[in-house]
Amino acid sequence: MGYPAGQHSTVKQSRKEIELAEAKLVEDKQAEDKASILSSDTVLVPQIQEKIRQIASPMDAALEGRNRQNPLRPDWEEIKDEVMLQVLRMKFSQNPEIAKELLATGDAILIEHTRNDDYWADGGDGSGKNKLGLLLMQVREELKNSNP
Incomplete structure (x- = not known):
């Protein structure tokens, strides 16, 4: 039988950890939204759009989006x-x-x-x-x- 997680338990998330996790989710969503605009038809050619959409990390997607080798729309x-x-x-x-x-x-x-x-x-x-x-x-x- 388990015990309730106490205040100092290693399995109990602190409010700060929860806030940081929530902030990370919001940040990822915002990065996804920005990427959807910046890698949509408004900016890049379709092949590069799809390549960026497949990148898991928002930071890596941003770096790829800044790659000067990627062709932009005319x-x-x-x-x-x-x-x-x-x-x-x-x-x-x-x-x-x-x-x-x-x-x-x-x-x-x-x-x-x-x-x-x-x-x-x-x-x-x-x-x-x-x-x-x-x-x-x-x-x-x-x-x-x-x-x-």
Whole structure:
């Protein structure tokens, strides 16, 4: 006959362990959702989409999605901002805590300060387009307007 798991039992999960497990499930679901957008018809050719869908680890799938050898759809340059906007909307709608953090930035200008990226970031010296910062500010305004 078994005994109930006590507070210090090695078989009893702590609240922290449960929270971490729940967070991992949410993170995996979000990664799956993002991958479904980023590896769908909007971005990659069908053969690469399927290859990425078969990868078990969200991190490995993300790395494969960033592989510059994978062919993108021909109009990717024209649609990439809209795809990123969809991903950001999904991210902040599924994560109330980080949505609060974004809203807490008020009317601040948001800058993705990365020297290795002059499209999504500022190029490290302010010469980049900072598209991610601009899209984050757009999502922040949408969140403000949806929660007056």
